[in-house]
Amino acid sequence: MSGIDVRGLGKRFGERVAVEGLTFHVRPGEVFGLLGPNGAGKTTTVRMLTGLLSPTEGEAVVWGHRVDRDGEGLRKVVGLLTEQPGLYERLTARENLRFFMKLHELDESKAWPRTQHYLERFGLGGREEEPVGGFSKGMRQKLAIVRTLVHDPSVIFLDEPTSGLDPESARTVRDAVAELASEGRTIVLCSHNLAEVERLCERVAVVKRRLLLMGPVRELRRSGQALDVRVDGEAERFRVALAALPFAPNVLAEGMRLRVMLEDESHAPDVLACLVGAGARVHSAVPAQRPLEEVYLDLLREEGV
Amino acid sequence: MAFRPRRALAVFWKDFLDLRKNVGLLVSMAVLPAVMVLVPIAVVWTYVNTPNSADLRSVAQFYDPTLPLGASAARFLIDKTLTDWFGLFLVMPVFVPILIASQSVAGEKERRTLEPLLASPVTAAELVAGKSLAALVPAVVITWVAFILFCVGVDIVAWPLVQGPLMPNALWTFGVLVIAPLFAFFGNGVAVLISARVSEARMAQQISALVVLPLVGMVGGQVAGILKAGLGFYALQGAVVLVLDAVLLVASIRLLDRERLVSRWG
Ligand SMILES: Nc1ncnc2c1ncn2[C@@H]1O[C@H](COP(=O)(O)OP(=O)(O)OP(=O)(O)O)[C@@H](O)[C@H]1O
Ligand SMILES: [Mg+2]
Numbered sequence: 001m002s003g004i005d006v007r008g009l010g011k012r013f014g015e016r017v018a019v020e021g022l023t024f025h026v027r028p029g030e031v032f033g034l035l036g037p038n039g040a041g042k043t044t045t046v047r048m049l050t051g052l053l054s055p056t057e058g059e060a061v062v063w064g065h066r067v068d069r070d071g072e073g074l075r076k077v078v079g080l081l082t083e084q085p086g087l088y089e090r091l092t093a094r095e096n097l098r099f100f101m102k103l104h105e106l107d108e109s110k111a112w113p114r115t116q117h118y119l120e121r122f123g124l125g126g127r128e129e130e131p132v133g134g135f136s137k138g139m140r141q142k143l144a145i146v147r148t149l150v151h152d153p154s155v156i157f158l159d160e161p162t163s164g165l166d167p168e169s170a171r172t173v174r175d176a177v178a179e180l181a182s183e184g185r186t187i188v189l190c191s192h193n194l195a196e197v198e199r200l201c202e203r204v205a206v207v208k209r210r211l212l213l214m215g216p217v218r219e220l221r222r223s224g225q226a227l228d229v230r231v232d233g234e235a236e237r238f239r240v241a242l243a244a245l246p247f248a249p250n251v252l253a254e255g256m257r258l259r260v261m262l263e264d265e266s267h268a269p270d271v272l273a274c275l276v277g278a279g280a281r282v283h284s285a286v287p288a289q290r291p292l293e294e295v296y297l298d299l300l301r302e303e304g305v
Numbered sequence: 306m307a308f309r310p311r312r313a314l315a316v317f318w319k320d321f322l323d324l325r326k327n328v329g330l331l332v333s334m335a336v337l338p339a340v341m342v343l344v345p346i347a348v349v350w351t352y353v354n355t356p357n358s359a360d361l362r363s364v365a366q367f368y369d370p371t372l373p374l375g376a377s378a379a380r381f382l383i384d385k386t387l388t389d390w391f392g393l394f395l396v397m398p399v400f401v402p403i404l405i406a407s408q409s410v411a412g413e414k415e416r417r418t419l420e421p422l423l424a425s426p427v428t429a430a431e432l433v434a435g436k437s438l439a440a441l442v443p444a445v446v447i448t449w450v451a452f453i454l455f456c457v458g459v460d461i462v463a464w465p466l467v468q469g470p471l472m473p474n475a476l477w478t479f480g481v482l483v484i485a486p487l488f489a490f491f492g493n494g495v496a497v498l499i500s501a502r503v504s505e506a507r508m509a510q511q512i513s514a515l516v517v518l519p520l521v522g523m524v525g526g527q528v529a530g531i532l533k534a535g536l537g538f539y540a541l542q543g544a545v546v547l548v549l550d551a552v553l554l555v556a557s558i559r560l561l562d563r564e565r566l567v568s569r570w571g
Contacts, residue, residue, distance in 0.1 A: 050424050052567045071563075072307075072426050080424040084417040088319065090326040095319075102315030103425040131326075147421065 002028040003186050004049065004155065008058030011044050018044040020210050022058070026203075028154075031177060031187045033197040033204035033217070035296060040208045042190040043083060046157045049188070050080045063154050063186070076104070079153030081161055085144035089133035093124060093143055096132055097150055104151040111150055118146045122172060137164040145173060155186045162196060174200055194293040204292075206299060213299055220295050226288035227268050229258045232281040241278040242271065259288060308434075312427045316435025317442075320409045324443065330408060334401055334443070338451040341397050345390045346458040352379040352386075353466045368530055379466060387459070387471070388534055391480050392524035394455075395542075396517050398448045398485040399492035402440035403516075406493050407509035409436050410500030410561075419566060429561040433554075437493050444489040452481045476536045484543040491546045492516065494553025501560040 003026050010020040019041035026032040034042050047053040049062055051071040060067045065074035087096050101111045119125050122142040132140060141164050148156065158177070162170040177200055181187050191197050197204060198217060205214040213220070231238065235253040242251045242260060248271060250261035260271050268285070275282055324330065355361065356379040365378040368385060372378070413419040422432075456472035463471050473481075495516050500509040523542075526532035 047567060052420065052423055052563055054564055072428065075424060075426045078424070080421065082417075082420045082424070084420070086416070086418040086421045088323060088418060089416070090323050091319070095322060099315060099319045100421075100425060102318060103312055103422075103427050105309065105311050105426075144421070 002063055002154065003030075004032075004060070004062050004188070006049070006058070006060045009045070009048060009055050009060050010057035011041070011048055011053060012056050017209060019048075019207070020057070022207065022211055024205055024211070024214060026186050026188060028186050029181055029184050030203065031181045031189055031201045033201035034188055034190045034207065035192075035194070035197060035204055036207040036212075037300065042207065043159055045207070046080070046159055046188065046190060050078050050157055051075055076151070077154045079148040079151065079156045081145055081148040081156075081158045083159045085140040087132045087135075087140055087143060087147075090131055092129050092131055093119075093135070094128040096143065097147055100147050100150050106151060111152075114152065115146060115150050118149055118176070121176065122146060122169065138166060138169055141165055142169060142173070145176075149180075153185070155188075156180060157188045157190075159190045160192070161189065162191070162193060170196070194291070194296055198292040206296060208300070208303060212303060217292060218289070221289040221292055222287045223290045225262055225265075227260045227262060227271060227285055228288045229260060229271070229275065229285045230256055230283040231258065231275065232256070232283070238275055238278050238280050241274060245271065245274055256283075308428065308430055309426075313431040313434040313438070316427065316432055317438045320405075320436055320439035321442070323409070324405060324439065327408070330404060334404055334447065337397050337400055338447055341394055342451050342455045342458060345386060345455065346462055348386050349383050349459055350462040352383050353463055355379070356466055377466070383463060383466075383471070387474070388476060389524060389527045391477060391539065392520060392527060392534060394448075394452075395480070395485065395488050396520055397451065398444050398489040399517050399520065400514065401444040401447055402489050402493035403496040403510060403513040405440040405443060406436060406496035407500050407513060408506050409439060410497055411503055411509035412506040414500075414504050414566070415506055423563050423566060429563070430558050433497060433558050433561055436497065437490075440493045440496070441486070441489050444492070445486050448481060448485045448489070452477070476539065479536065480539055480543075484539055484546075487543050487546045487550060490550045491553065494550060494557055497557040498553060498560060501557065501566065 004024075006022055006024050009022040011018045022045060024032075034045065036042050044053065048055050049060055049067060051067055051074045054068050062074055063077045065077065067074055088099070091099070097115055098108060101108050101115075116125070119128065122145065124139060124142055124146070127135075127139070132143065135143065141161075145158075145161060148158070161177070162173050165173060174196065177187060177189070189197065189201060198221070201217055203214065203216050204220065206212045229235075233256065235256055235258045238258065239251050239253045242248055242258070247263045247267045248260050249263070252259040262268065262271070265287075272282060272285055352361065356377060361378040361382060365372050365381045369381065372381060413422065452473070456477075459472045460470045492513070496509060496513040499513050500506070503509050503512065523532060523534075527534045532538070
């Protein structure tokens with residue numbers, strides 16, 4: 001069975017409960033975001049799902065391997081990018097990668113071309129023979145990502161993959177992640193960079209010891225309180241007509257776009273009728289998308305009280 | 306869980322490569338053998354150069370009051386030095402693996418390389434095997450090379466007095482070939498075990514190094530004339546260490562399980 005299936009997963013360290021009652025499923029080909037404040041239990045969850053820590057409650061199956069029973073089989077199909085790059089400083093980039101190929105008992109002549117491809121892609125081509133001790137923070141991070149991929153894993157866990165990367169490199173990594181998912185792999189992404197999560201993940205889970213919220217990013221961002229409308233010509237012309245409506249207290253116009261704040265979602269058709277009545281040619285009308293960051297912060301604020 | 310030699314060898318390959326590039330560690334590893342070889346050669350050399358000193362005879366008679374008048378005191382003391390020094394020489398095969406294994410196990414924790422390593426399919430037993438091999442092979446090779454240099458040096462300086470080769474003798478040959486590897490295994494086992502519990506390589510080295518104290522103590526006893534060392538004495542030491550080795554092996558494989566290593570990261 002492919003993908004990840006987590007049921008009631010929990011971990012306590014002595015008295016402290018780090019994670020409890022976590023349940024979710026990730027499909028092959030999906031990029032799943034794991035969000036949550038510092039100390040929320042993201043890394044602990046990833047460690048349980050990679051067989052580094054054993055759960056104290058619940059169970060999880062990763063690509064057909066029970067995490068508590070089949071650690072060895074699990075680790076063969078899983079790639080983990082840890083929070084810290086954890087490279088051997090005195091060894092060269094190539095030696096670092098060769099070590100992991102050997103640990104996975106790979107035929108190095110077959111594994112190299114793939115690996116070389118990622119090295120080139122991440123701008124590390126030609127630096128293979130240099131000791132990692134001389135690499136910059138971002139270069140190390142990129143090398144650690146390449147190391148995560150040497151054995152062509154089916155499930156990839158990325159704990160803060162773009163931390164320390166310049167915008168261009170972060171973009172390259174994001175593209176690579178999207179591509180890896182499109183090849184049918186399952187990817188779990190822990191990140192504090194919500195713009196990145198917004199772009200990469202289809203679904204996210206927000207955790208704070210337990211699951212606070214889970215759903216498709218598009219749905220979470222959807223705000224019933226606002227409507228985005230695109231019209232022909234200057235949108236400004238229709239602002240006065242809309243302002244007369246009793247249920248649309250606030251209207252913003254910019255270029256060909258209108259953002260109409262609503263007291264209630266059910267008034268959307270009335271807004272469109274009003275626009276058409278005022279002579280507007282409406283191209284599209286969609287519920288406004290709030291930035292994920294706003295959704296996330298609101299959620300944590302609610303949880304706080 | 307199956308033991309895959311290829312994965313153990315991968316760990317050995319990496320650690321050995323890392324050791325070769327670790328100049329600081331190589332230097333500290335070279336100091337001890339140099340002392341172990343040069344000091345006894347210098348001592349033998351002084352005996353050879355003052356064979357008729359009255360002081361030598363009184364020292365010799367302290368250890369053996371029945372020493373015949375016709376026997377050479379210098380020759381007696383050279384033999385005694387060679388026998389006792391073997392006890393100190395054993396510090397080397399214990400200490401070198403401690404230096405290496407502390408670096409390679411606690412060092413992985415210190416540099417945060419352990420988590421990616423443990424996320425690979427390697428098992429605890431393979432990890433212990435690979436790391437032990439990477440500490441034992443250099444330790445035994447260094448001991449043997451030091452032994453050869455020691456034999457050549459002693460024979461050269463003692464030749465004028467003895468008129469023939471003194472070394473290698475039965476005690477040293479047996480000791481270096483059989484007892485030294487057992488001691489190396491012991492030093493390695495202690496270092497692996499301690500490294501699993503502490504988070505810094507330096508601390509692991511310092512705590513593990515305490516195990517050489519009994520060895521030095523026993524040589525002190527020999528020099529003070531309390532203990533009389535010989536082939537049988539060293540063979541007994543070897544047997545005791547063999548038992549300790551077995552205990553350490555089991556303990557270190559059990560201690561190096563993932564959960565414990567990961568959750569002890571503070
Ligand atoms: N080995 C451990 N022993 C004891 N407590 C631990 C251990 N590992 C984690 N914890 C605790 O579990 C909780 C969750 O930690 P975790 O590292 O999973 O958080 P996180 O979501 O990854 O945070 P961050 O965003 O800062 O990386 C924290 O309260 C932490 O102190
Ligand atoms: Mg974390």
